[in-house]
Amino acid sequence: MAQQTTIWKITSLLLGLGLLAMIMYGCPSQTGMLDTREAAQKVYVAPGEYDEYYAFFSGGYSGQLSVWGLPSARMFRNIPVFSQDPESGYGYSEETKPLLMTSYGFIPWDDSHHPDFSHTDGMPDGRWIFINGNNTPRVARIDLTTFETVEILELPNTGGNHASTFVTENTEYIIGATRFSIPYEMDKDVSIDSYKENFDGSLSFIAVDPESGEMSMDFQIIMPPYHYDLGRAGKGPSADWAFFTTYNTEQAHTLLEIYASEFDKDYVVAVNWRKAQEYVREGRARTVPAKYYHNLKDKNTGIAVSTVHDEVLLLDPKDAPDMIYFMPTPKSPHGVDIDPTGEYIVAGGKLATVIPVHSFSRMLEAIGNEAFEEVINGIPVLEYEATIIGEVENPGLGPLHTEFDGDGNAYTSVYISSEIVKWSLETFEVTDRIDAYYSIGHLMITGGDTPNPDRKYMVGLTKTARDRFLPTGPKQLHPAQLYDISGDRMELLLDFPTIGEPHYAQAIRADIIKPNVKQIYDLDDNNHPHAVKRPRDARVERDGDVVRVYMTNIRSHFTPDNIEGIRVGDTVYFHLTNIEQDWDMVHGFAIKGANSGEVLIAPGETKTIVWHPQRTGIYPFYCTAFCSALHQEMQGYVRVSAADSNVPLTWRTGDE
Amino acid sequence: MKKSTRLGLILAALLLIPAYFTPIWTIKLTAPQYPDGLGMYIWMNDITGHERHDIRNINILNHYVGMKEIDPDLVGTLDIMPWVVGGLITLAVVAALVGKIWLAWVWIVLFVVAGTAGMVDFYMWGYDYGHDLNPRAAIKVPDMSYQPPLIGRKTLLNITATSWPYWGTLWIGLSLAAGTAVTVRESFFGKK
Ligand SMILES: [Cu+2]
Numbered sequence: 097m098a099q100q101t102t103i104w105k106i107t108s109l110l111l112g113l114g115l116l117a118m119i120m121y122g123c124p125s126q127t128g129m130l131d132t133r134e135a136a137q138k139v140y141v142a143p144g145e146y147d148e149y150y151a152f153f154s155g156g157y158s159g160q161l162s163v164w165g166l167p168s169a170r171m172f173r174n175i176p177v178f179s180q181d182p183e184s185g186y187g188y189s190e191e192t193k194p195l196l197m198t199s200y201g202f203i204p205w206d207d208s209h210h211p212d213f214s215h216t217d218g219m220p221d222g223r224w225i226f227i228n229g230n231n232t233p234r235v236a237r238i239d240l241t242t243f244e245t246v247e248i249l250e251l252p253n254t255g256g257n258h259a260s261t262f263v264t265e266n267t268e269y270i271i272g273a274t275r276f277s278i279p280y281e282m283d284k285d286v287s288i289d290s291y292k293e294n295f296d297g298s299l300s301f302i303a304v305d306p307e308s309g310e311m312s313m314d315f316q317i318i319m320p321p322y323h324y325d326l327g328r329a330g331k332g333p334s335a336d337w338a339f340f341t342t343y344n345t346e347q348a349h350t351l352l353e354i355y356a357s358e359f360d361k362d363y364v365v366a367v368n369w370r371k372a373q374e375y376v377r378e379g380r381a382r383t384v385p386a387k388y389y390h391n392l393k394d395k396n397t398g399i400a401v402s403t404v405h406d407e408v409l410l411l412d413p414k415d416a417p418d419m420i421y422f423m424p425t426p427k428s429p430h431g432v433d434i435d436p437t438g439e440y441i442v443a444g445g446k447l448a449t450v451i452p453v454h455s456f457s458r459m460l461e462a463i464g465n466e467a468f469e470e471v472i473n474g475i476p477v478l479e480y481e482a483t484i485i486g487e488v489e490n491p492g493l494g495p496l497h498t499e500f501d502g503d504g505n506a507y508t509s510v511y512i513s514s515e516i517v518k519w520s521l522e523t524f525e526v527t528d529r530i531d532a533y534y535s536i537g538h539l540m541i542t543g544g545d546t547p548n549p550d551r552k553y554m555v556g557l558t559k560t561a562r563d564r565f566l567p568t569g570p571k572q573l574h575p576a577q578l579y580d581i582s583g584d585r586m587e588l589l590l591d592f593p594t595i596g597e598p599h600y601a602q603a604i605r606a607d608i609i610k611p612n613v614k615q616i617y618d619l620d621d622n623n624h625p626h627a628v629k630r631p632r633d634a635r636v637e638r639d640g641d642v643v644r645v646y647m648t649n650i651r652s653h654f655t656p657d658n659i660e661g662i663r664v665g666d667t668v669y670f671h672l673t674n675i676e677q678d679w680d681m682v683h684g685f686a687i688k689g690a691n692s693g694e695v696l697i698a699p700g701e702t703k704t705i706v707w708h709p710q711r712t713g714i715y716p717f718y719c720t721a722f723c724s725a726l727h728q729e730m731q732g733y734v735r736v737s738a739a740d741s742n743v744p745l746t747w748r749t750g751d752e
Numbered sequence: 753m754k755k756s757t758r759l760g761l762i763l764a765a766l767l768l769i770p771a772y773f774t775p776i777w778t779i780k781l782t783a784p785q786y787p788d789g790l791g792m793y794i795w796m797n798d799i800t801g802h803e804r805h806d807i808r809n810i811n812i813l814n815h816y817v818g819m820k821e822i823d824p825d826l827v828g829t830l831d832i833m834p835w836v837v838g839g840l841i842t843l844a845v846v847a848a849l850v851g852k853i854w855l856a857w858v859w860i861v862l863f864v865v866a867g868t869a870g871m872v873d874f875y876m877w878g879y880d881y882g883h884d885l886n887p888r889a890a891i892k893v894p895d896m897s898y899q900p901p902l903i904g905r906k907t908l909l910n911i912t913a914t915s916w917p918y919w920g921t922l923w924i925g926l927s928l929a930a931g932t933a934v935t936v937r938e939s940f941f942g943k944k
Pocket residue numbers: 649650651652682683684719720721722723724727730
């Protein structure tokens with residue numbers, strides 16, 4: 097009898113808990129997988145045919161940016177950005193090493209999170225894609241005619257550039273922000289316990305030259321010492337504004353998982369960047385010391401050049417009224433995403449039980465009515481009730497990022513409950529949900545962050561594969577899922593491994609980029625100071641201990657390919673010019689014992705690798721790319737003699 | 753000479769002018785790695801690629817079997833042809849002005865001789881190009897030569913070569929046809 101009662105009690109308790117879970121987090125998601133054959137047809141791109149979209153996935157801790165086709169999910173290329181790439185010689189060749197220079201020296205790695213295209217009238221124009229480096233704060237520009245990193249700008253006085261890159265409507269600015277507040281003052285040495293007095297946040301506004309794409313640090317805004325997580329530029333009516341999320345408004349500096357999760361609300365920051373720009377032009381910004389690198393690949397020579405800057409313009413909200421506001425937002429929000437109309441500001445309340453939606457027009461009204469709760473460091477805090485327009489109930493646990501389909505639907509990734517929820521921007525009610533495999537971070541809809549989305553595909557970027565693929569040991573690649581969102585229900589099409597850890601991705605219709613993609617570098621435009629364009633100009637020159645080898649590559653030989661007169665202790669520069677002008681006809685170069693990588697040289701390009709021979713002997717070098725039928729014969733020898741030898745400097749290819 | 757014959761000869765002279773501005777012949781090479789093909793145009797005075805770098809790329813491929821480089825500067829015929837055609841234009845105009853029908857016949861004969869010589873020269877060039885191979889070439893296929901077809905299609909190892917007259921040939925043909933037609937009419941059907 098007593099036992100029965102106990103069982104009954106336990107059963108009701110479990111039922112009750114189940115119900116509570118349902119109420120809090122909604123019904124469990126469904127798989128929503130199409131009939132296999134139908135799904136396969138939707139992603140099948142026949143041999144020789146092209147994908148409809150280019151997609152760019154950030155590499156996360158690989159520091160790279162991978163390029164994919166949608167819907168096939170075939171990877172085309174992995175572009176090195178912040179990380180040395182032994183495959184291509186990026187970061188190893190003399191031409192590319194300066195791109196990785198920072199005020200902390202040569203840093204051959206970073207953590208790349210959020211790519212964003214250059215925009216014209218709010219739409220991606222396919223000229224450049226930008227991506228942030230989170231660790232040693234940087235922003236890179238990749239040229240979409242060559243798919244190569246051409247510029248990297250360091251952000252001064254910033255502790256982790258995470259809320260970046262997000263680009264304004266006509267690429268006026270790329271935004272950035274400090275993720276981890278640190279003392280704004282350069283190299284300031286203080287006790288960590290003095291966080292509240294000495295630490296600051298900062299927001300960065302990087303200008304982009306509309307013609308050349310060249311980036312410059314236009315100005316920064318000093319902020320309270322919160323953590324600034326993600327951002328977005330506004331659209332349409334809100335185009336002059338940029339939005340950032342904050343967490344750790346508690347201002348904790350240790351055990352953040354507990355101490356930074358105490359408050360019910362943190363803030364969404366709204367910055368009128370147009371007004372900020374006016375203030376800066378009026379001279380309201382202070383010039384403060386800073387140290388940061390600007391690395392730019394020269395178009396004529398192909399050589400990246402570093403410039404060091406020693407000051408930056410800093411705007412204090414106390415000197416800049418009506419420019420910046422806080423909107424209270426539950427709770428440690430992650431993403432802040434603007435719907436296609438520019439009216440709704442959706443925050444991913446990471447630890448919240450609802451998805452809060454602010455209204456841009458209500459925000460303007462609240463500012464007009466001065467509906468302020470308080471003012472922090474010159475920044476008015478708007479009343480929550482004055483800006484909020486909806487709270488989406490039952491969004492699952494851990495909502496992060498939202499994108500849109502242009503038909504009044506929003507799609508939010510939900511990390512802890514590992515699903516995507518679709519909800520209505522009219523009713524703020526969940527209308528569909530689907531599983532993610534597993535633990536989704538960002539999601540990306542084709543055009544889903546633009547004023548004019550393509551309601552076609554959605555990619556979920558998930559954090560752990562577990563049992564999804566054939567196992568590869570304790571570490572596995574991060575997966576992604578492709579969904580069809582053209583119908584009423586979200587449908588899973590494909591599940592595939594990616595490279596690095598994609599945090600966010602961007603997609604663009606292939607026809608915007610494809611016609612502009614270069615097939616070769618024009619040899620006539622190669623103004624590299626050490627280029628040789630004809631084999632008869634190939635030569636070796638010695639200047640003290642520095643030896644320069646001016647070498648041509650063409651199928652299937654190097655000129656010169658026999659070199660004598662190199663001595664132990666020399667610094668030998670191999671300047672390799674690929675004098676081919678045929679698409680994809682790439683040559684490589686590697687020499688035994690070189691303490692770096694190989695270099696790959698595209699048609700028409702000149703690349704340089706340094707070699708410090710340390711022992712006498714004969715050193716073979718060869719073409720690392722299988723360029724032709726006689727590829728295996730594409731090789732040569734360097735003779736290295738003792739430091740005091742007088743073997744004359746000679747070079748040749750063949751008998752002439 | 754009748755006025756219409758004179759005008760016909762002037763027309764024949766004028767029809768040769770566009771032949772300076774368009775290729776006379778085209779050769780296209782396709783291979784598995786070159787689905788869109790590489791190609792060259794034969795002009796009266798030049799050889800150019802279908803695309804900017806095609807000649808360079810054809811030369812790179814050809815060197816493996818020991819073929820000589822295509823260098824328009826080394827093809828003597830290309831220096832002579834513009835003058836030969838210029839001579840034919842002048843002669844047609846002179847014949848029309850002087851009005852002597854025998855001059856028109858001289859023009860026809862010279863035209864046919866020059867045209868035949870041009871085709872023979874083109875064939876010889878193709879023959880030499882395809883047969884005179886560097887004995888130290890990396891790839892040697894016994895009994896294989898690489899002469900492109902004068903006209904039509906031919907498979908040369910992994911490459912399919914097609915060779916056809918181009919617009920310049922049409923203008924040349926029209927010129928010859930126009931000049932011949934009025935000359936023949938004046939000579940044999942002139943009594944009206
Ligand atoms: Cu090679």
